[in-house]
Amino acid sequence: MAKSKLMPPEEALARILEGAVPLGVEQVPVADTYGRVLAEDLAARRTQPPAAMSAMDGYAVRAADIATVPVKLKIAGEAAAGRVFPRPLAAGEAVRIFTGGVVPPGSDTISIQENTRRDGDVVEVLQSEKPGRHIRKQGLDFSEGDVRLKSGQIIGARHLALAAAMNYAAVPVVRRPCVAMFSTGDELVMPGSETGPGQIILSNGFAIAAIARREGALALDLGIVPDAVEATIAAIRRARAWGADVLVTTGGASVGDYDLVQKALSAEGMELAFWKIAVRPGKPLMSGKIAGMRVIGLPGNPVSAVVCSELFLVPLLRALGGFPNVHPTLVSAVAGRNIAANDERQDYMRARMTIDGDGRRVVVPVETQDSSMMSALAMSECLLVRAPHAPPLEAGAACEILLLE
Ligand SMILES: Nc1nc2c(c(=O)[nH]1)N[C@H]1C(S)=C(S)[C@@H](COP(=O)(O)OP(=O)(O)OC[C@H]3O[C@@H](n4cnc5c(N)ncnc54)[C@H](O)[C@@H]3O)O[C@H]1N2
Numbered sequence: 001m002a003k004s005k006l007m008p009p010e011e012a013l014a015r016i017l018e019g020a021v022p023l024g025v026e027q028v029p030v031a032d033t034y035g036r037v038l039a040e041d042l043a044a045r046r047t048q049p050p051a052a053m054s055a056m057d058g059y060a061v062r063a064a065d066i067a068t069v070p071v072k073l074k075i076a077g078e079a080a081a082g083r084v085f086p087r088p089l090a091a092g093e094a095v096r097i098f099t100g101g102v103v104p105p106g107s108d109t110i111s112i113q114e115n116t117r118r119d120g121d122v123v124e125v126l127q128s129e130k131p132g133r134h135i136r137k138q139g140l141d142f143s144e145g146d147v148r149l150k151s152g153q154i155i156g157a158r159h160l161a162l163a164a165a166m167n168y169a170a171v172p173v174v175r176r177p178c179v180a181m182f183s184t185g186d187e188l189v190m191p192g193s194e195t196g197p198g199q200i201i202l203s204n205g206f207a208i209a210a211i212a213r214r215e216g217a218l219a220l221d222l223g224i225v226p227d228a229v230e231a232t233i234a235a236i237r238r239a240r241a242w243g244a245d246v247l248v249t250t251g252g253a254s255v256g257d258y259d260l261v262q263k264a265l266s267a268e269g270m271e272l273a274f275w276k277i278a279v280r281p282g283k284p285l286m287s288g289k290i291a292g293m294r295v296i297g298l299p300g301n302p303v304s305a306v307v308c309s310e311l312f313l314v315p316l317l318r319a320l321g322g323f324p325n326v327h328p329t330l331v332s333a334v335a336g337r338n339i340a341a342n343d344e345r346q347d348y349m350r351a352r353m354t355i356d357g358d359g360r361r362v363v364v365p366v367e368t369q370d371s372s373m374m375s376a377l378a379m380s381e382c383l384l385v386r387a388p389h390a391p392p393l394e395a396g397a398a399c400e401i402l403l404l405e
């Protein structure tokens with residue numbers, strides 16, 4: 001049988017990202033928006049400060065009255081934060097004011113407390129000030145209608161505070177993608193189980209759920225599904241009933257007699273986009289769609305499942321979630337040892353990384369690159385990317401890596 005041509009990873013990712021635009025908008029209480037993506041520009045709903053306000057504790061006065069110092073002024077009242085002095089200031093008067101207090105009309109400068117001496121209801125001002133000193137003008141921060149947060153902004157603590165200050169109790173954010181996942185395999189059991197010979201403890205599902213949540217998605221882990229078409233169909237239906245935007249399966253992706261996932265997905269009407277890619281680890285990767293639900297079928301080998309999640313699932317979730325940087329970012333490094341020529345599959349080698357005296361990232365692939373070895377993946381700081389048919393790489397030569405979290 002002729003060997004079918006494997007799809008290059010760039011093309012596979014392009015297919016996965018086809019039509020992947022930010023999901024709808026939802027209004028979320030401002031307190032819960034940390035890490036979410038803003039779905040619309042936010043225009044201020046008020047002016048801040050709403051009136052001219054003092055930036056210091058002291059006395060609101062007329063600059064003309066303190067042009068010659070020392071000078072004694074009569075204290076006409078008080079303007080604390082949130083309380084407004086009720087009338088314009090007359091010549092020869094001062095108003096006791098605190099940081100955040102509204103500057104009374106008629107006054108045009110603040111004499112800070114340290115430059116005054118108080119005696120009952122008289123204050124002696126010891127230093128002259130220019131008009132406007134220590135006064136925050138109305139609208140210094142923003143005026144009603146000013147757009148101060150742009151659609152696409154990832155909301156951090158600072159942005160969340162600004163949205164609140166602009167008087168948004170709820171904020172329009174991009175809806176989180178809903179990601180359902182299940183792991184197929186008769187051999188799989190849950191962690192903590194008594195294991196029989198040949199049994200394997202489920203690990204993939206945990207990693208995929210964690211990656212999905214890290215990328216801001218809601219994850220529903222449907223657990224272990226036996227190698228049977230009916231059971232697999234039932235799990236696919238549960239994912240659809242939950243409203244999954246993305247279904248991730250692991251295992252049963254290859255060509256063995258028990259690799260039934262694609263059969264079950266086809267029976268449920270999946271339109272296949274591709275199956276098998278020129279990537280190591282992760283050759284049997286599959287993708288398609290059942291109505292509006294996108295499907296990514298990951299290989300069962302744990303390293304393949306995790307690496308392919310980083311390479312293909314993460315960009316999809318970021319595109320659906322409205323995040324600005326969708327594609328994985330490669331960074332430059334140097335090889336820490338000689339590396340053999342590559343074959344036809346793009347290789348993502350698990351590798352250790354150190355920083356040398358010149359600040360360069362020095363990368364050494366782990367000895368055994370078997371896609372079942374979670375310990376090798378867990379100890380690696382990065383994946384060394386080797387292009388298809390790349391010639392041998394000598395120690396000290398430049399290369400590209402993908403940093404792992
Ligand atoms: N004749 C061929 N055999 C295989 C090929 C091929 O092209 N021709 N491809 C190999 C490659 S590459 C991969 S990758 C694997 C992927 O196969 P499957 O997706 O069908 O994976 P399974 O057979 O279901 O499982 C592989 C391995 O991983 C363990 N596993 C599965 N699920 C989990 C899980 N959720 N948590 C932990 N471990 C899991 C499973 O027990 C197996 O040991 O196929 C090669 N074969």
Ligand code: MOO
Pocket residue numbers: 279280281282283284299301303304371
């Ligand atoms: O593609 Mo498989 O992940 O090489 O073992």
